Amino acid sequence: MANSDVYFTSPHKRRMYIARKVGSTTLTYAFLGLLGLFMIVPFVFMIITSFRNADAYDLDVAHRVFNLIPSWWNSEVNASNYTLDNYATVFNYRNPVTGEAINFAFFYINTVYVSVVSTIFTLITSVLAAFAFARCNFKGKNLLFTILLATMMIPGEMMVITNYQTVKLLGWDNTFAALIFVHGVSVFYIFYLRQTFQQIPNELFLAAKVDGYGHFRYLLRVMIPIAMPTIVTITILSLMGSWNAYIWPNLVASGKWRLNDQWSMKLVSNGLMSLFTNSDTGLSRDTVRIAGSMVCTLPLFVFFLIFRKYIMRGVSRSGIKG
Amino acid sequence: MVDQASKQRLAELNAESTRQILGMSLSSKRSSKHQLSETGKAWIALIPACIFLLAFMIYPILNTFIMSFIENFRFMKGAGGSFALSNFFAALSNSRLSTKPSFSFQNYIVVLQDADFLTSLGNTALIVIVTVPLTIVVALLIAVAMNSIKPLKGFFQTVFFLPYVTNAIALGMVFKIIFTDGDAGLFNAFLSLFGVSAQSWLSVYADKWQMFVVIIIYSIWNGIAFKILVFMSGLASIDNQYYDAAKIDGANKATILGRITVPLLSPQILYITITSFIGAFKSYTQIISLFGAGAYNFGGSTGKNWMTVVGYIYSTMQDDTMVGRAAAASFVLLVIILIITLLQTVASKRRVHY
Numbered sequence: 313m314a315n316s317d318v319y320f321t322s323p324h325k326r327r328m329y330i331a332r333k334v335g336s337t338t339l340t341y342a343f344l345g346l347l348g349l350f351m352i353v354p355f356v357f358m359i360i361t362s363f364r365n366a367d368a369y370d371l372d373v374a375h376r377v378f379n380l381i382p383s384w385w386n387s388e389v390n391a392s393n394y395t396l397d398n399y400a401t402v403f404n405y406r407n408p409v410t411g412e413a414i415n416f417a418f419f420y421i422n423t424v425y426v427s428v429v430s431t432i433f434t435l436i437t438s439v440l441a442a443f444a445f446a447r448c449n450f451k452g453k454n455l456l457f458t459i460l461l462a463t464m465m466i467p468g469e470m471m472v473i474t475n476y477q478t479v480k481l482l483g484w485d486n487t488f489a490a491l492i493f494v495h496g497v498s499v500f501y502i503f504y505l506r507q508t509f510q511q512i513p514n515e516l517f518l519a520a521k522v523d524g525y526g527h528f529r530y531l532l533r534v535m536i537p538i539a540m541p542t543i544v545t546i547t548i549l550s551l552m553g554s555w556n557a558y559i560w561p562n563l564v565a566s567g568k569w570r571l572n573d574q575w576s577m578k579l580v581s582n583g584l585m586s587l588f589t590n591s592d593t594g595l596s597r598d599t600v601r602i603a604g605s606m607v608c609t610l611p612l613f614v615f616f617l618i619f620r621k622y623i624m625r626g627v628s629r630s631g632i633k634g
Numbered sequence: 635m636v637d638q639a640s641k642q643r644l645a646e647l648n649a650e651s652t653r654q655i656l657g658m659s660l661s662s663k664r665s666s667k668h669q670l671s672e673t674g675k676a677w678i679a680l681i682p683a684c685i686f687l688l689a690f691m692i693y694p695i696l697n698t699f700i701m702s703f704i705e706n707f708r709f710m711k712g713a714g715g716s717f718a719l720s721n722f723f724a725a726l727s728n729s730r731l732s733t734k735p736s737f738s739f740q741n742y743i744v745v746l747q748d749a750d751f752l753t754s755l756g757n758t759a760l761i762v763i764v765t766v767p768l769t770i771v772v773a774l775l776i777a778v779a780m781n782s783i784k785p786l787k788g789f790f791q792t793v794f795f796l797p798y799v800t801n802a803i804a805l806g807m808v809f810k811i812i813f814t815d816g817d818a819g820l821f822n823a824f825l826s827l828f829g830v831s832a833q834s835w836l837s838v839y840a841d842k843w844q845m846f847v848v849i850i851i852y853s854i855w856n857g858i859a860f861k862i863l864v865f866m867s868g869l870a871s872i873d874n875q876y877y878d879a880a881k882i883d884g885a886n887k888a889t890i891l892g893r894i895t896v897p898l899l900s901p902q903i904l905y906i907t908i909t910s911f912i913g914a915f916k917s918y919t920q921i922i923s924l925f926g927a928g929a930y931n932f933g934g935s936t937g938k939n940w941m942t943v944v945g946y947i948y949s950t951m952q953d954d955t956m957v958g959r960a961a962a963a964s965f966v967l968l969v970i971i972l973i974i975t976l977l978q979t980v981a982s983k984r985r986v987h988y
Contacts, residue, residue, distance in 0.1 A: 336887065340779045341786075347776060348793045351855065355796065357820055358808045373818040441683035448676035456680075463691055467916060467971060469947045469964045473701070473957065474694035497686040527675045556801050558919055559948070562929050581803040588807055588926040598811050601926075605804035616799040624795060627863050 362603040363394045369599045398603035402587070405600075416607050418576050419583035422488075426579065427554030430492040434550050435543065437497045442505035443531050447517070460499045472560065479564050486577045490564040491557075501546050508542040509535055545626030548619050555612060558582060580608045702961035705740045741962035750938060751963060754946040760846070761942070762914040765853045770906060773858050777865035778895060791866070798859035806923025809852050810836055813924075836924060838935045845933050845940055848924060856920050857913065861906050868902035869895070904982045911974050915967070918944040943967050 320326035361369070405414040444450075445457055475494050484490040512535060520530045536543065558581040566582055569575040578586065587604045616623060745751050780790050797805070812820040813835035822832040834840035835848050876894050885893070896903070921940055925933045930949045933939040941949070943963065951960040 337783070340783055344776065344779050344783070344790050347772070348790055351793055351797060351858075353820075354805055354808050354812060354855070357812060358805075361811070373814070373816070437683040437686065440679040444676040444679040448672050448679070450673040450676040453676075459692075460687070463687075463695065465972065465975065466695055467912075467944075467964065467967050469916075469944055470698045470961075470968060471691055471694040473947070473951055473961055473964060474697040475690055476951070477957075478689070478694070493686060494690045497683045497690075499687070499691075502683065527672070552799065556803075558803050559929075563948075581801055584801075584803055584807065585923075585926070585928065588810075589928045598814075601807060602811060605801075605807050608801045608804040612799050612801060616796075620792065623799065624791075624863060627798065627860060 358602055358606055358609070361599055362398055362606040363396070364398075364599050365393050365395050366398060366597045366599045368393055370597070373598070398597075398599045399607070401597070401600045402603050402607055405587075413576065414583065414587055415576070416580070416583060416604065419578055419580045422577065423555060423579045426488060426491045427551045429488070430496055430554055431547055431550040433492060433496045434498060434501060435547065438501040438505055438546065439531075439536065439543070441497075441502045442509055443527075443535065445502070445506045446509035447527065447531070447535070461503065464499050464503075472563070476563055485564050486567045486569065487565075491554075491561060491579070494564075495557075495560065498550075501550070504546065505539065505542060508539045512538055541622070541625075544619075545622050548615070548623055549626055552612065552615070552623075554579075556581065558585070584608050698961045698964060701958055702741050702965050703737045703739070704958055705738055741958040742966070745959050745962045745966065748959070750941060751943075751946055753938070754941040754943050757940050758915055758917060758942045761849060761853065761917050762911060764850055765857070766907070766910045766914050768850075769854050769858050769861060769910060770903070772854065773861035773906075774865055774896075774899075774903075776858070777862050777869055778891060780862075780866065781869045794862050795859050797856055798863070802856055802919050803923040805856070806852060806920055807926050809848065809855075810924050810926045813848050815839065836933065840933075842934070842939055849921060849940060852920055852924055853914070853917065857910065861910065864902050864906055865899065868899045872898045900982075904978065908975055908978050911978070912971050915971060915974070916944050917942045918948070921945065943970075 320329065402414075402416050406412070407414070445453065479485055479490045479494065516534055517530060520534055525533065557579060561579045562582050562585070565577040565579070567577055569577050576583070584604050588601050776794060780787060780794070783790075814820075814822070815832070815834045815837050816822065817826065817832050819832070819835070821835065826832070833844060835844050872895070876898065877890065880890050880894055921932060921942060922929055922945070925931050925937075925940075927937070930945070930952070931937040932941040932945055944967070947960045947963050947967070950956045950963065
């Protein structure tokens with residue numbers, strides 16, 4: 313609030329100005345604070361509830377009392393109110409009826425594997441395609457690029473209907489291939505990378521050519537290092553995308569791994585949904601479910617805190633093109 | 635006008651580049667070799683992306699479109715092949731099938747008269763009409779407010795961005811528990827501060843409009859982060875001169891917002907409007923996560939209370955005999971999205987300042 317550059321004709325006007333300024337600043341902070349609270353309450357609730365003793369929590373629900381911070385002085389359950397039991401259940405649960413194991417360790421391994429491999433695949437295909445569009449001249453380039461951009465308009469559901477059949481036909485259901493290759497190439501990433509590549513001055517290419525670099529060596533040694541921030545952003549967005557995927561994995565990978573029938577093919581979101589669905593698990597502890605949500609969200613949080621700058625830039629960049 | 639000679643030259647170039655891709659040896663003039671190798675290299679770089687885009691994007695779009703016109707298409711699970719056209723011809727020559735598929739608008743007629751589809755269309759339209767304007771206005775206000783402060787700006791940015799990096803399913807389920815029936819629910823406890831008695835929200839005892847409240851709240855919570863971020867980056871690019879000039883003229887805050895900020899942000903507002911309309915029309919994940927009872931439960935005792943268009947497509951698709959209907963519904967969705975986008979682009983021609 314630098315007021316030093318404002319001059320007033322009378323002390324009264326100055327007082328009025330300051331009063332209004334203080335008032336509006338207070339209002340602004342109050343507005344942001346209230347909405348910020350609305351944003352953050354679900355997270356706080358999730359963190360606290362995931363550590364609560366399941367019996368104490370259920371007792372509260374049965375007695376129709378709300379206790380975010382439970383009253384430790386008159387708890388009917390004498391065991392400590394906070395516990396790691398919910399997490400232990402999430403990582404080792406077996407449905408008493410069907411015998412199906414709900415184990416987030418499996419879901420984690422599946423998700424990490426799929427997100428890493430599909431991100432590498434996406435990066436290779438996108439970088440190569442973006443390079444062709446940005447650096448090379450060939451017949452039909454603009455037509456091809458326009459067609460690709462036009463497909464971004466089309467809702468994914470149209471593709472899912474046929475892709476589901478294709479995957480069944482290829483025998484890819486309940487395999488990692490269906491999760492990795494079907495959505496492995498993203499038109500948006502190609503578009504985003506092409507824009508970055510196009511900003512690299514042509515003189516660099518000519519200089520590299522004088523040094524005897526071919527197209528692909530130029531891509532590897534010059535373009536990729538220069539475009540590194542964009543590539544990092546794409547990597548992060550792609551990893552996050554795999555971590556959040558639900559619809560497609562639910563269709564093609566909700567069974568067991570065919571090589572090992574103890575191993576569920578589910579990714580974290582699908583595993584979480586089955587943790588919540590009574591008929592699947594026979595489990596109705598809300599604290600355990602919340603712990604499952606927490607387990608799903610935590611890696612993303614850690615990731616976000618580390619790569620905050622790249623994520624926010626990548627997301628806002630995707631909005632500027634309009 | 636392209637003359638004959640250069641046309642022929644282009645054809646030659648094309649043939650040669652094809653041969654080069656196939657790895658055949660070339661013996662052409664030095665001058666044309668550079669040009670050729672560039673085309674060849676471009677295609678080598680494009681081939682991996684193109685193969686997968688063709689197989690999993692271009693072909694599915696065409697195939698789904700064709701499928702929507704085939705009556706009695708029933709090979710969803712891959713039995714006997716899945717390719718719509720080959721399927722059609724196979725069925726024509728296969729007398730074991732009692733009903734032969736034929737091209738018609740039957741799927742569209744059935745879908746457009748299906749009570750479930752009409753309900754889901756109405757539901758989706760309601761969600762769009764309420765959430766999109768509300769989210770955009772609130773996001774804009776938050777962005778402008780955040781832009782005007784210095785202390786704690788980074789903190790608020792992180793707080794408002796958090797929902798973007800969370801799993802929509804996971805937080806939907808947290809909301810489900812926040813909106814538990816009875817006094818034990820966090821939201822009901824909050825309402826009781828204002829003397830409101832406990833309500834049902836998402837259970838089978840709740841009515842459609844109580845569920846709607848939760849859907850709206852969660853949709854806003856879930857979707858606002860991206861919009862705030864885009865508006866913030868737009869605000870950062872507005873020159874401070876405009877605001878200084880307005881201050882000299884004695885403009886108040888409302889005038890500045892309406893006459894300077896909003897017009898200068900209009901490209902971002904247009905972009906956000908189009909993407910949020912499309913996004914809201916494709917609502918699905920946030921709704922099933924709120925009801926938390928599997929991928930095809932949309933609340934209520936029938937599980938269909940808040941079925942959306944995308945939800946209709948996915949649940950219809952599960953039935954082998956109704957794949958054609960799902961395809962028709964997805965094409966209807968495409969047409970709706972195209973119309974909305976077109977209308978907004980045309981309407982914005984007058985309003986958006988670049």
